[in-house]
Amino acid sequence: MLLEAKGVSKAFGSFFAVRNADLTVAEGEIIGLIGPNGAGKSTFFNCLAGDTIPTTGTVSLNGADLTRASPDLHARAGIGRTFQVPATFEDMTVLENVVVGAYLRHHHRAEARKKALDVLEITGLSRFADQRARVLGTPGRKRLEIARVLALEPRLMLLDEALAGLTPGEVQRAVELLRRIHGMGITLVIVEHIMEVIMTLAQRVIVFNQGHVIAHGKPEEVVQDEGVIQAYLGRNHGKRRGKS
Amino acid sequence: MKIGVPVLLLALLVYPFVLNDPFYHDIGVALLLAAISASAWNIVGGYAGQVSVGHGMFFGIGAYVPLLVYQHGAWPPVVGVPIGIVLSVLLAAAIGYPTFRLRGHYFSMATIAVAELIRIYVGTVDYLGAAIGLQGPAVGRGWWDLTFRGELPYYYIFLAVLAVLLYVTFEVQRSRFGSYLRSIRANERAAASLGVPVRQTKLKALMLSAAFTSVAGSLYSIKTGFIDPESGFGLLVSVQMLITAALGGAGTLFGPLVGALILVPLQAATNTWFGGSGSGLTYIIYGGIIVLLARFEPGGLYEFWHHISMRWRARHAA
Numbered sequence: 196m197l198l199e200a201k202g203v204s205k206a207f208g209s210f211f212a213v214r215n216a217d218l219t220v221a222e223g224e225i226i227g228l229i230g231p232n233g234a235g236k237s238t239f240f241n242c243l244a245g246d247t248i249p250t251t252g253t254v255s256l257n258g259a260d261l262t263r264a265s266p267d268l269h270a271r272a273g274i275g276r277t278f279q280v281p282a283t284f285e286d287m288t289v290l291e292n293v294v295v296g297a298y299l300r301h302h303h304r305a306e307a308r309k310k311a312l313d314v315l316e317i318t319g320l321s322r323f324a325d326q327r328a329r330v331l332g333t334p335g336r337k338r339l340e341i342a343r344v345l346a347l348e349p350r351l352m353l354l355d356e357a358l359a360g361l362t363p364g365e366v367q368r369a370v371e372l373l374r375r376i377h378g379m380g381i382t383l384v385i386v387e388h389i390m391e392v393i394m395t396l397a398q399r400v401i402v403f404n405q406g407h408v409i410a411h412g413k414p415e416e417v418v419q420d421e422g423v424i425q426a427y428l429g430r431n432h433g434k435r436r437g438k439s
Numbered sequence: 440m441k442i443g444v445p446v447l448l449l450a451l452l453v454y455p456f457v458l459n460d461p462f463y464h465d466i467g468v469a470l471l472l473a474a475i476s477a478s479a480w481n482i483v484g485g486y487a488g489q490v491s492v493g494h495g496m497f498f499g500i501g502a503y504v505p506l507l508v509y510q511h512g513a514w515p516p517v518v519g520v521p522i523g524i525v526l527s528v529l530l531a532a533a534i535g536y537p538t539f540r541l542r543g544h545y546f547s548m549a550t551i552a553v554a555e556l557i558r559i560y561v562g563t564v565d566y567l568g569a570a571i572g573l574q575g576p577a578v579g580r581g582w583w584d585l586t587f588r589g590e591l592p593y594y595y596i597f598l599a600v601l602a603v604l605l606y607v608t609f610e611v612q613r614s615r616f617g618s619y620l621r622s623i624r625a626n627e628r629a630a631a632s633l634g635v636p637v638r639q640t641k642l643k644a645l646m647l648s649a650a651f652t653s654v655a656g657s658l659y660s661i662k663t664g665f666i667d668p669e670s671g672f673g674l675l676v677s678v679q680m681l682i683t684a685a686l687g688g689a690g691t692l693f694g695p696l697v698g699a700l701i702l703v704p705l706q707a708a709t710n711t712w713f714g715g716s717g718s719g720l721t722y723i724i725y726g727g728i729i730v731l732l733a734r735f736e737p738g739g740l741y742e743f744w745h746h747i748s749m750r751w752r753a754r755h756a757a
Contacts, residue, residue, distance in 0.1 A: 344633075
């Protein structure tokens with residue numbers, strides 16, 4: 196297994212945001228994490244990325260324990276993540292943003308710059324290279340976050356609502372980009388509310404509700420699950436999908 | 440900007456000959472010292488965004504040690520410069536190590552508290568000159584005492600130190616370390632997610648900054664031949680570095696120098712116009728600058744210039 200999270204719980208005082216959650220991700224998979232707002236997806240995500248230390252449970256990558264490791268050690272180990280609210284370095288140029296990530300594997304300036312330029316090409320951001328990140332709109336900033344993570348040359352990419360707030364056309368382009376990234380041999384774990392994206396991309400889906408994993412399995416099985424329909428999708432989900 | 444830099448450096452080089460008068464030489468030396476101090480602060484306060492409000496502690500250590508080695512060992516004050524650097528770097532590590540574990544303003548609060556503690560403590564220790572302070576050699580025993588009659592030798596020594604500091608900062612800025620510092624300033628959490636060892640990077644920046652601030656303090660005490668707790672460790676020393684860098688543009692290479700070019704002549708002018716009764720004006724000017732920066736341009740004059748040039752370009756492109 197590439198990533199293995201066992202019995203992960205996170206408590207804030209007496210409140211458990213995540214309770215006893217398990218996740219195994221094999222190399223080359225695309226996993227979707229879904230659930231209503233406040234279900235604990237982002238907290239669980241933060242536990243996987245090293246941003247939050249779980250109260251109980253373990254997280255390991257390729258058998259190496261990362262449970263209490265800092266976020267930068269997670270990045271070194273091969274886990275890259277994006278943020279729900281884009282966390283681009285606003286006053287740095289688009290290229291400089293990506294260079295920060297590229298420095299992880301390329302210590303020399305020229306090599307890091309070359310890597311960053313390659314990544315900008317892949318993500319379609321080359322023409323913005325010398326502009327400050329703050330001039331980009333939401334789609335551009337989300338794309339820049341993905342570019343920065345790509346520059347880390349990760350084995351596993353954690354995407355936290357990377358497609359939220361995009362227009363249907365932009366979502367389409369972002370899905371194409373994610374497919375391309377997956378084609379590069381990078382495993383993806385995606386937190387997403389847009390079910391079409393999950394149904395299109397994910398090979399397995401994990402559903403969270405009130406801190407618990409309430410269902411997991413293939414996307415087409417999960418959307419039929421009575422618990423998932425009640426907690427998250429609603430009765431009209433199938434009809435909406437049918438219309439679209 | 441590209442033409443501006445050589446012009447600025449050339450102007451600094453010929454300044455003492457153009458305004459060949461002890462009064463202007465004195466202003467020039469004060470300007471360079473302010474630029475060195477603010478540029479040193481800028482490494483951690485500007486590039487890394489870790490606002491130290493107590494950098495006077497490193498300045499004070501750098502200022503005290505040369506006069507201490509002279510007073511108690513009759514050594515040339517310059518011998519104290521490397522000792523001051525080592526002590527400042529150790530103090531920086533001692534402060535940074537615990538406070539950089541935390542995010543937010545803990546570092547700023549710790550620096551102000553430690554600087555004040557040191558200032559008060561130094562004022563009570565006879566060995567350190569207590570509240571009266573320490574004196575350097577009144578007349579130089581040789582060139583190595585660096586006691587000159589005129590201001591001119593100091594001017595060029597200070598200018599050389601500033602040049603070295605700006606070169607080091609330039610190299611830092613274009614290195615991996617510099618890239619990491621700026622990412623930490625922009626968003627610490629995101630920087631860590633990209634493999635930036637946040638705490639270690641901030642600590643290195645603080646230690647480098649402390650080393651150069653210590654040198655600034657040494658230059659000050661060797662030149663004036665006197666130091667007391669207030670002029671070494673005083674809050675105003677720390678605030679002056681911060682304001683000078685912020686006015687010109689914190690986190691930019693020449694911002695602190697530009698800030699010094701404005702602030703130091705301004706101080707000299709108020710001192711000339713109002714004499715001793717105008718000494719309190721410094722605080723009013725600093726307060727005014729803080730308000731103006733906070734309200735209109737937190738990025739300082741550098742950002743102001745950037746915005747104006749962007750607008751100009753946009754207008755002419757249209």
